Amino acid sequence: MADSQPGSQHGAIDSVLNETRVFPPPAPERAGTPRWLVSSMDEYRAMHARSIEDPEAFWAEAAGELHWFEPWSKVLEWSLPDAKWFVGAKTNLCYNCVDRHVEQWRGEHIGIVWEGEPMPGGEPEVCRLSYAQLQTETAKFANVLKGRGVKAGDVVTIYMGMVPELAIAVLACARIGAVHSVIFGGFSAQAIADRVVDASSKLIITCDGAWRRGKVVPLKQNVDDAIDKLDANTVETVIVLKRCGNQVSRADGRDVDWHEQTNAASDDCPCAPLDSEHMSFLLYTSGSTGKPKGIQHTVGGFMVYTYLTSKYVFNLIPGLDEPKRDDAQNGQVFWCTADVGWITGHSYIIYGIMPTGVPTLMYEGAPNFPGDDRFWDIVQRHKVTQFYTAPTAIRAFMKWGDKHPKKHDLSSLQVLGTVGEPINPEAWMWYHRVIGGETCPIVDTWWQTETGGHMLTPLPGVTPTKPGSCTLPFFGIDAAIVNDQGKELPKGSGGLLAIRKPWPSMLRGIFGDRERFIETYWSKLPGMYFPGDGAHTDSDGYFWIMGRVDDVMNVSGHRLGTMEVESALVSHESVVEAAVVGMPHEIKGTGIAAFVTLGNGFDPTDDLKAALREHVGKQIGAIAKPDQIRFTGALPKTRSGKIMRRLLRSIAAGETLVTQDTSTLEDYAVVAKLQESEEG
Ligand code: WTA
Numbered sequence: 171m172a173d174s175q176p177g178s179q180h181g182a183i184d185s186v187l188n189e190t191r192v193f194p195p196p197a198p199e200r201a202g203t204p205r206w207l208v209s210s211m212d213e214y215r216a217m218h219a220r221s222i223e224d225p226e227a228f229w230a231e232a233a234g235e236l237h238w239f240e241p242w243s244k245v246l247e248w249s250l251p252d253a254k255w256f257v258g259a260k261t262n263l264c265y266n267c268v269d270r271h272v273e274q275w276r277g278e279h280i281g282i283v284w285e286g287e288p289m290p291g292g293e294p295e296v297c298r299l300s301y302a303q304l305q306t307e308t309a310k311f312a313n314v315l316k317g318r319g320v321k322a323g324d325v326v327t328i329y330m331g332m333v334p335e336l337a338i339a340v341l342a343c344a345r346i347g348a349v350h351s352v353i354f355g356g357f358s359a360q361a362i363a364d365r366v367v368d369a370s371s372k373l374i375i376t377c378d379g380a381w382r383r384g385k386v387v388p389l390k391q392n393v394d395d396a397i398d399k400l401d402a403n404t405v406e407t408v409i410v411l412k413r414c415g416n417q418v419s420r421a422d423g424r425d426v427d428w429h430e431q432t433n434a435a436s437d438d439c440p441c442a443p444l445d446s447e448h449m450s451f452l453l454y455t456s457g458s459t460g461k462p463k464g465i466q467h468t469v470g471g472f473m474v475y476t477y478l479t480s481k482y483v484f485n486l487i488p489g490l491d492e493p494k495r496d497d498a499q500n501g502q503v504f505w506c507t508a509d510v511g512w513i514t515g516h517s518y519i520i521y522g523i524m525p526t527g528v529p530t531l532m533y534e535g536a537p538n539f540p541g542d543d544r545f546w547d548i549v550q551r552h553k554v555t556q557f558y559t560a561p562t563a564i565r566a567f568m569k570w571g572d573k574h575p576k577k578h579d580l581s582s583l584q585v586l587g588t589v590g591e592p593i594n595p596e597a598w599m600w601y602h603r604v605i606g607g608e609t610c611p612i613v614d615t616w617w618q619t620e621t622g623g624h625m626l627t628p629l630p631g632v633t634p635t636k637p638g639s640c641t642l643p644f645f646g647i648d649a650a651i652v653n654d655q656g657k658e659l660p661k662g663s664g665g666l667l668a669i670r671k672p673w674p675s676m677l678r679g680i681f682g683d684r685e686r687f688i689e690t691y692w693s694k695l696p697g698m699y700f701p702g703d704g705a706h707t708d709s710d711g712y713f714w715i716m717g718r719v720d721d722v723m724n725v726s727g728h729r730l731g732t733m734e735v736e737s738a739l740v741s742h743e744s745v746v747e748a749a750v751v752g753m754p755h756e757i758k759g760t761g762i763a764a765f766v767t768l769g770n771g772f773d774p775t776d777d778l779k780a781a782l783r784e785h786v787g788k789q790i791g792a793i794a795k796p797d798q799i800r801f802t803g804a805l806p807k808t809r810s811g812k813i814m815r816r817l818l819r820s821i822a823a824g825e826t827l828v829t830q831d832t833s834t835l836e837d838y839a840v841v842a843k844l845q846e847s848e849e850g
Pocket of ligand 1: 588718
């Protein structure tokens with residue numbers, strides 16, 4: 171196997187393995203939860219065994235907890251790599267997130283709690299939307315979409331800040347079977363243009379701007395710039411929500427105002443009964459080529475799997491089966507700090523959480539605005555019970571210091587979660603001690619855009635945890651460590667992570683690229699899904715993720731392809747050739763190092779480095795700006811012309827962030843010669 175990205179392990183996993191500290195699950199009363207849904211490891215093992223031996227019965231039962239307009243004729247039809255779950259059934263994601271609660275008797279209960287960012291000096295801006303309000307708002311906005319010609323199966327692009335209307339837009343698409351493609355607000359105009367073209371999307375929903383650390387990110391301007399890059403009339407409609415009050419242009423006939431439209435729309439728009447396999451959304455993610463790929467998800471299987479993982483992994487017990495009572499949400503408030511622009515936001519802000527009936531909290535802005543304690547202030551004020559974030563954020567909190575969380579009462583917390591990248595044991599311990607008060611279980615959830623939901627994860631209150639390990643498979647997941655040929659390796663070995671059975675929320679394809687779908691996920695290992703991660707198990711069979719084994723970097727928990735950044739660099743007039751590798755980074759986990767060869771007439775100056783960083787920011791987004799750029803006369807290559815990435819990785823890892831000779835030309839070709847025999 172290829173070597174994994176440096177930095178993703180923080181060099182600490184081995185040391186922890188040596189002392190393997192096991193944290194037993196706390197009793198429910200210590201963690202403040204009414205009870206744990208699964209009560210023992212024996213129960214987990216029995217449920218897991220059943221889910222593997224008789225998946226159809228297991229998933230039929232899970233699906234039975236949700237609403238279907240028409241039942242399935244078969245639970246699973248599987249012909250690798252194509253899965254169909256709940257064949258022939260009809261359902262609707264928006265119905266299960268919103269309408270169902272209203273139909274049952276919980277219309278006045280809160281579905282979404284939202285907090286805005288602006289507040290220097292003022293009161294926090296909070297909005298609580300009941301399921302009944304959400305039903306009205308999603309129906310109205312669905313009618314707006316219909317009025318602009320959107321039909322089931324059409325792709326709607328959403329590029330908004332974290333406002334409640336973002337959830338409404340997503341759910342309105344789900345209501346009528348439109349396929350949403352949400353683009354993270356940190357992506358650039360070029361990235362928007364690429365995605366709009368790939369998905370042939372004719373309608374974009376955006377905001378004038380988004381609040382971020384007290385400043386306005388000009389979303390509408392970015393959309394305008396993206397449209398300028400496209401053929402005329404590609405985009406027919408832009409719906410603009412006013413949020414920040416910044417000046418934006420308004421193109422006649424094309425641009426319409428969110429509120430003008432919704433005020434005039436009827437609130438009568440029943441949820442469309444959609445085929446279980448209907449495409450619910452596309453989400454673009456980075457792979458090992460220059461071009462992000464549109465991952466396709468479904469309605470039925472995606473819904474059932476994200477619902478069941480939400481329920482068990484976060485121990486959500488809203489008490490829906492109990493007689494009508496005011497506290498039927500059991501006082502739980504779930505908060506996932508991701509942006510809806512990533513899969514984590516799709517699955518665990520909206521689609522998996524809302525059907526449970528526990529309110530989901532959305533926060534608009536930065537974790538350190540106006541102060542470094544903003545998140546803990548939110549936890550305290552909203553009495554958050556489940557808190558789900560990324561290791562990169564935890565490392566930043568650690569750095570800002572214990573005094574910020576210590577200012578706040580965090581005793582409402584029942585479960586803590588992490589996602590997106592391997593968590594280093596130091597960060598895990600800090601999370602456990604300072605945020606969890608040593609009584610909250612931590613669920614380290616391993617999964618991907620492609621998997622739709624959690625794959626490897628502890629169950630809170632059940633699974634003994636070890637800092638840095640995502641522990642064991644969720645129900646229905648058959649995971650193994652295999653070698654290059656797909657042969658299973660014994661417990662305790664390292665190799666490639668593989669998933670050997672289909673699961674309901676697995677991706678159904680890469681939009682418009684069947685070949686790449688098969689090539690990327692289904693060709694490396696015979697008969698199995700290949701996620702692209704290296705991992706090992708320990709003697710308890712616990713999984714430890716080592717990081718990507720392909721050319722994908724995990725920067726602050728965000729996926730970026732090395733080739734994507736390289737393509738952005740070489741599109742600059744000064745660059746002849748570029749090689750990008752990951753390097754260890756204290757906060758981001760993996761930082762980006764770029765080795766760049768310049769064309770004749772371009773000087774290797776610090777100004778040019780700054781210009782190149784800006785250029786990458788424009789091509790992709792700020793998250794892709796290299797942390798380090800080194801100019802080199804030539805890139806180190808093997809005799810057969812392959813760039814020696816491993817050598818570049820060790821050069822990048824061996825240096826401090828700011829080198830002494832920032833603007834001199836370095837020559838790695840010499841080092842390459844010395845290393846060549848070793849690297850091959
Ligand atoms: C990495 C995010 C270690 C992994 C949900 C995977 C993790 C990629 C973990 C997917 C974890 C995610 N421990 N590594 N708990 N969770 N990863 O598609 O390399 O943005 O392949 O999905 O993140 O990133 P994606």
